[in-house]
């Protein structure tokens with residue numbers, strides 16, 4: 001049962017990615033766009049188009065020459081927005097960064113994080129499993145991605161973690177007025193951290209690789225590009241993974257038959273991870289700038305136009321995946337765009353998958369039976385990114 | 400059955416080597432190790448391989464008979 005739309009906005013010709021009707025009726029609006037509106041138009045800010053069909057999103061995502069990332073992933077960025085790299089770059093400079101970053105996030109290196117992730121998940125569960133209730137976002141999902149990342153692939157000194165976590169949390173989930181100052185503190189911390197590491201002996205980790213930098217048109221990459229790369233590596237993987245974890249646990253809270261199936265058939269967890277990111281995507285629709293006139297989805301776009309690649313809608317396109325609204329851990333035709341398409345394919349996809357698998361395994365092992373707290377429903381913050389803000393769960397603690 | 404990964408499209412999502420590890424394997428950056436060369440599919444691996452072909456978010460894998 002879905003509620004009626006809360007605004008009368010026509011999302012085909014007057015789309016607004018920040019509109020509450022999208023935040024609150026997310027699936028309904030996406031399905032309507034996929035079915036009836038291959039390319040939506042928006043007049044918000046400087047105006048933009050949104051590409052919704054799976055085949056068109058794939059085509060545009062793979063064509064970075066026509067759909068450039070150089071103006072940033074935000075559709076209507078604030079005046080002095082700070083770029084994140086390699087997200088806001090085009091090849092060849094983009095690819096030179098990816099080549100040095102990729103090995104740290106490749107499956108072989110990510111597999112080494114497995115035990116740490118299980119330990120962190122169990123410790124978080126220890127904090128509430130006996131209580132019979134939790135707010136899953138604040139008690140678990142907001143912590144696990146940072147605990148894992150900063151104790152492994154992006155090592156940050158233990159002593160610095162509490163302040164860093166607090167600032168990141170305020171920036172990601174705090175009152176709007178507190179967010180910019182929190183971001184400034186995180187930026188300052190990462191800048192100083194990189195500087196400190198550049199004066200120490202190399203350890204062969206990703207921080208060394210960022211400090212060493214890459215070649216930019218025959219010159220060494222400037223210092224700020226290194227800080228902006230660390231920013232992406234840090235921020236790209238936190239609130240995103242938090243949302244997907246929360247999506248999975250929300251889904252199992254409301255679909256007992258799926259969690260029972262998973263407990264009985266643990267080898268289906270990998271499929272559950274893919275279905276989770278397909279149906280609970282944290283990265284909804286990053287922006288591009290059109291460089292050459294091009295027709296897509298029957299709509300003529302002109303050089304200079306801003307567009308968004310609606311990865312969230314593309315993952316729900318029946319042309320790619322039968323019965324797309326069904327969270328089906330036994331489907332054999334999973335294809336999703338949740339980690340992007342083309343050169344910007346999520347750097348952290350393998351790590352995110354591992355964290356999601358571990359979350360599902362550990363949560364269901366400790367708390368096999370649970371439900372939404374009666375009368376509660378999750379709330380969302382939703383625009384080009386989407387985050388579940390809270391998820392209240394109850395269960396009968398085992399004695 | 401043989402499969403070929405288009406090296407200009409593969410971006411290292413890793414759906415192929417996760418679903419059909421006896422057919423595909425990752426390189427050090429997470430891309431499919433063998434690109435632009437036909438990979439023979441061992442008998443019994445056809446179904447998993449077909450799933451991988453469909454699952455590749457880039458549509459980078461094509462299957463051919465024989």
Ligand code: HEM
Nearest residue numbers: 086087236237240241244283286339340344346347348352
């Ligand atoms: C479920 C969790 C996650 C999802 C769904 C997700 C999704 C995405 C998507 C869709 C993109 C491409 C954006 C575009 O096309 O413009 C992306 C890029 C990126 N992600 Fe993730 N992400 C997740 C977790 C992570 C993690 C754990 C990390 C790192 C620790 C990370 C780091 C990055 C970086 C650095 C980029 C930019 C890559 C580039 O531009 O080449 N992400 N992510």
Ligand code: SF4
Nearest residue numbers: 409412413414415455
């Ligand atoms: S699934 Fe596709 S993009 Fe990913 S590694 Fe395999 S061939 Fe490459």
